[in-house]
Amino acid sequence: MSSSTREPYLVTVGEVLGVLSAPEPGPLGLGSALRLGIAGAESNVAVGVSRLGGAVTWIGRVSEDDLGEVILRELRAEGVTTLAVRDPAPTSLLLKERRTATHSRVTYYRTGTAGGRLSPRDIPEDVIAGAAVLHVTGITPALGDGPAEAVRRAVDIAADAGVTVSLDINFRSLLWSEEEATAVLLPLLARSDLVFAGPHEARLVTGGQDALGLAKGICALGPRDAVIKLGAEGALALLDGQQYRQPAVPVRVEDSVGAGDAFVAGYLAELIAGEPPERRLKTAALLGAFAVSTTGDWEGLPRRAELALLDHHDDVVR
Ligand code: KDG
Numbered sequence: 001m002s003s004s005t006r007e008p009y010l011v012t013v014g015e016v017l018g019v020l021s022a023p024e025p026g027p028l029g030l031g032s033a034l035r036l037g038i039a040g041a042e043s044n045v046a047v048g049v050s051r052l053g054g055a056v057t058w059i060g061r062v063s064e065d066d067l068g069e070v071i072l073r074e075l076r077a078e079g080v081t082t083l084a085v086r087d088p089a090p091t092s093l094l095l096k097e098r099r100t101a102t103h104s105r106v107t108y109y110r111t112g113t114a115g116g117r118l119s120p121r122d123i124p125e126d127v128i129a130g131a132a133v134l135h136v137t138g139i140t141p142a143l144g145d146g147p148a149e150a151v152r153r154a155v156d157i158a159a160d161a162g163v164t165v166s167l168d169i170n171f172r173s174l175l176w177s178e179e180e181a182t183a184v185l186l187p188l189l190a191r192s193d194l195v196f197a198g199p200h201e202a203r204l205v206t207g208g209q210d211a212l213g214l215a216k217g218i219c220a221l222g223p224r225d226a227v228i229k230l231g232a233e234g235a236l237a238l239l240d241g242q243q244y245r246q247p248a249v250p251v252r253v254e255d256s257v258g259a260g261d262a263f264v265a266g267y268l269a270e271l272i273a274g275e276p277p278e279r280r281l282k283t284a285a286l287l288g289a290f291a292v293s294t295t296g297d298w299e300g301l302p303r304r305a306e307l308a309l310l311d312h313h314d315d316v317v318r
Helices: 041-051 066-077 125-129 145-161 178-190 211-220 259-272 277-292 304-310
Strands: 009-013 017-021 035-039 055-063 081-087 093-098 104-109 133-137 164-168 194-197 225-229 235-239 242-246
Touching (some): 009 145, 009 259, 017 066, 035 041, 035 066, 041 055, 041 133, 041 259, 066 081, 125 145, 133 145, 133 259, 145 178, 164 178, 211 225, 211 235, 225 277, 235 277
Parallel strands (some): 009 055, 009 133, 017 093, 055 081, 164 194, 194 225
Antiparallel strands (some): 017 035, 225 235, 235 242
């Protein structure tokens, strides 16, 4: 099949971590139960897009041990194509405590691990250049010089090939300082077409009083489109100069981690499906609502037929 007739696909580059999460609120103690899962900002997006029927490829380094096998098995089971370089280093871990019923605490163990050894050599030019959309986040460049170089290379290949580049700033203060993040992310942002950010993240790269000011500030740096994620307030988008406001879908919050990735997945799934802005933003809000009203970063994300579950007012589908 020639590339011009191939299904439009999303490609993303990142790290998948093992997640150890405490199911019960309270401090950890000897004998506390910890549930094993996997997560990563880019793979969360990949699974979300795949569940909505989109074609997705994930690129990254994966350990050669059992946890690496779990990661690959799970992503493949979710329909994500994996281009993984196997690496003898271990998988990164994320410890997620529910310190109280409403407050989660995250600790990373990600020094000397496989995902952080990503290198520009791991980025296959043809896969990036043949995609409809490349999605990257500010997490992978924070893992070290190799991963930052790899993301830069992916963005350069995509931008040069006319592939839409999507960047979620996704600032993680446990990984780097605001100054380091700004220095690395600004050049990536300048080559991006579409940027997602929360208000605080947007202020790392631009000024602006309110969401509209921040979106305008981002677009003044190069991107055509900016989406400011406002949590329970929904989102404001400036798309090709036109302003859109998307309210959040009201749900009971179970676990807000992963909501931003879910929002991005909903938006990008509709973008590669050729849907208009209103539909992209609506699906984004629905996926965000699924993510916060279920536990886990991505496990509760919907298949397309399930979107209607949160898109009406009946709590019971009969
Ligand atoms: O957005 C959720 C992610 O933060 C989580 O899945 C893990 O990628 C992750 C990270 O680095 O924090």
